[in-house]
Amino acid sequence: MIRAIRKLVHRERPTIVHTHAYKADVLARIALGQAAPQVITAHGFTGGNLKNRIYEWIDQQVMKRASAVIAVSDALTKQLEQAGVHPHRIHWVPNGAIAPAFLDRRGARRSLGLDHEMVVIGWVGRLSREKGPDVFIESASHVSATGTQFVLIGAGPLESSLRSRAASLAPARDIRLLGRREDAAQFLRGFDMLVLSSRTEGSPIIIAEALQAGIPIVATAVGDVPRLADTLGSIVLAEPGDSRDLAVKITATLQDLPVHRAHAEEARSMATDIVGPASWVRALEHVYQLVCANQ
Numbered sequence: 001m002i003r004a005i006r007k008l009v010h011r012e013r014p015t016i017v018h019t020h021a022y023k024a025d026v027l028a029r030i031a032l033g034q035a036a037p038q039v040i041t042a043h044g045f046t047g048g049n050l051k052n053r054i055y056e057w058i059d060q061q062v063m064k065r066a067s068a069v070i071a072v073s074d075a076l077t078k079q080l081e082q083a084g085v086h087p088h089r090i091h092w093v094p095n096g097a098i099a100p101a102f103l104d105r106r107g108a109r110r111s112l113g114l115d116h117e118m119v120v121i122g123w124v125g126r127l128s129r130e131k132g133p134d135v136f137i138e139s140a141s142h143v144s145a146t147g148t149q150f151v152l153i154g155a156g157p158l159e160s161s162l163r164s165r166a167a168s169l170a171p172a173r174d175i176r177l178l179g180r181r182e183d184a185a186q187f188l189r190g191f192d193m194l195v196l197s198s199r200t201e202g203s204p205i206i207i208a209e210a211l212q213a214g215i216p217i218v219a220t221a222v223g224d225v226p227r228l229a230d231t232l233g234s235i236v237l238a239e240p241g242d243s244r245d246l247a248v249k250i251t252a253t254l255q256d257l258p259v260h261r262a263h264a265e266e267a268r269s270m271a272t273d274i275v276g277p278a279s280w281v282r283a284l285e286h287v288y289q290l291v292c293a294n295q
Helices: 002-012 022-032 050-063 074-082 105-112 133-140 159-169 184-190 205-213 225-232 243-255 257-275 277-293
Strands: 017-020 038-042 068-071 090-092 119-124 148-153 174-177 193-196 217-220 235-238
Touching: 002 022, 017 022, 022 038, 022 050, 038 050, 038 277, 068 074, 068 277, 074 090, 090 277, 105 184, 119 133, 119 184, 119 243, 133 148, 133 159, 133 243, 159 174, 184 205, 193 205, 193 243, 205 217, 205 225, 205 257, 217 225, 217 243, 225 235, 225 257, 235 243, 243 257, 257 277
Parallel strands: 017 038, 038 068, 068 090, 119 148, 119 193, 148 174, 193 217, 217 235
Antiparallel strands: none
16 A cells, blocks of 8 residues: 555655545555655544554654644543644634435435434444443434334444344334445434434534534534534534433423424524535635645
8 A cells, every 4th residue: 555655646746645544644655755745634632442542642643744734623632732743733713514315304204214294313323342332222222202203324333233232222213224225324314313322522523414404403513513513503412421411402492393303494594604515625725735834
């Protein structure tokens, strides 16, 4: 891979090489030498087992040598500074998202095999600990609303245990794991509400997509989510890792769903300006210009 990167750089002679995730960051750093400046986007550090923590530490050392590091949330900016990345190299650029061609409510539900009459509380993401799908399922056990389905789209290492837990809550709770779906965001309008239950995040793409879909959102206060909640006023925040608090916020939103739908629709046009691709591209161009000016 290092040889392939060097060959590509020699052929294309890029002005800047921009990498994402620690494997790409490290391999590009080794391959580049002085051939081109490197810009790294830091999407967040999840910790986890010893192997993963070592990889993240190596990535942070590489970031100290990058020409610029893009942090996708304010909290991550502080983490990078604490890790020893010089503040002048860090640039805060929240993730943007291109809104997909959303299916309408009926089309999305038909594609997912969901009942058109049920209230659907949706979750989308990787089924891994940092994303908190277990917190979402546990919150379902505390929500007593009738005629409600809890739906998860995604795959990952926790899938087997989550299916077992969901089965243990049936039939009192209707929880469905639909597996991985291509272009999952296209189904968002089939949900009456999107829930983000992450324990840690940077700037979650699914929130940017849900904002542009114009649906109510209940999310844990992680990463860049509180900033978006303050700016747009259409996201209900819950404590990270607390299934009971998440259930309380889901229940309250269900009880006043028409109002939350109206708020989400009002925020939709503003959200496109804030989390859409145009502002994100402008911010990246600014970073690139600064890097070029400093060469």
